[in-house]
Amino acid sequence: MRAYGLSLLAAVVALTTGCDSPAPPKLTGAVYATLPVYSPAKVSERSGFETESGEGLLWTLTTSDPFEKVRDHYAKRVPAGSEYDDGANDPNRKTWEYKLPEMAEGERVQLTVKRVASGTEIALSEVVKPGKRPGGL
Numbered sequence: 001m002r003a004y005g006l007s008l009l010a011a012v013v014a015l016t017t018g019c020d021s022p023a024p025p026k027l028t029g030a031v032y033a034t035l036p037v038y039s040p041a042k043v044s045e046r047s048g049f050e051t052e053s054g055e056g057l058l059w060t061l062t063t064s065d066p067f068e069k070v071r072d073h074y075a076k077r078v079p080a081g082s083e084y085d086d087g088a089n090d091p092n093r094k095t096w097e098y099k100l101p102e103m104a105e106g107e108r109v110q111l112t113v114k115r116v117a118s119g120t121e122i123a124l125s126e127v128v129k130p131g132k133r134p135g136g137l
Contacts, residue, residue, distance in 0.1 A: 029057050029129045029135070032100055035109060036077055038063060039042065039069055041122055049125075053106040055136070056127040063122070067115035072124065074113060084110065104129055 022053035028046065036092035041061035049056045063070060071094050082098035099108050111125040 024059065025122070027057075027059050027126075029133065030059075031133055032102060032109075032126060034100055034102070034112065035124060035126060036074065036126075037061070037124070038073060038122055040065070041120075049075075051127055054127045055131075055133050056125050056131050057133070058123060058125040061122040061124065062116075062119065064119035067113065067120045070120040071113045074111060078111065102106055104132075 002092045015050065021042050024039040025041060025043045026029045027035055027037060029042070029048075038061065041063040045060040047058050047131055049058065074094075078096045079098045082096040084095040084097040086095060093112060095110065095112040097108060099112045103109075107126075107128050110123075110127075114121045114123070
């Protein structure tokens with residue numbers, strides 16, 4: 001009986017070890033499940049918009065993690081060559097724009113990481129073809 005209890009304890013420890021990062025927040029309304037969400041950020045705002053090429057949703061996420069950590073996290077995960085230069089040359093902000101492999105022509109992801117007083121703000125937008133988003137904007 002004692003051996004069983006120790007085995008159960010070992011199994012619980014093995015399952016929970018290394019689980020130091022919470023699950024990423026859910027992006028309500030997202031069409032693509034592979035959008036890059038930084039964990040442990042939290043969604044603070046969501047808004048819809050329209051463009052010439054489609055319908056967009058913008059999620060604003062916040063984390064107390066330092067800007068450099070979040071920026072470096074994304075720099076390792078976004079496609080090479082996807083840096084977006086808006087001409088601002090701001091050392092406290094980094095933007096990428098790219099198309100996920102499963103996206104249709106004209107659809108895109110834009111991701112901006114910005115230093116704020118409380119840590120880092122992440123603006124993540126997804127633009128999809130009109131009518132593709134269930135329930136619309």
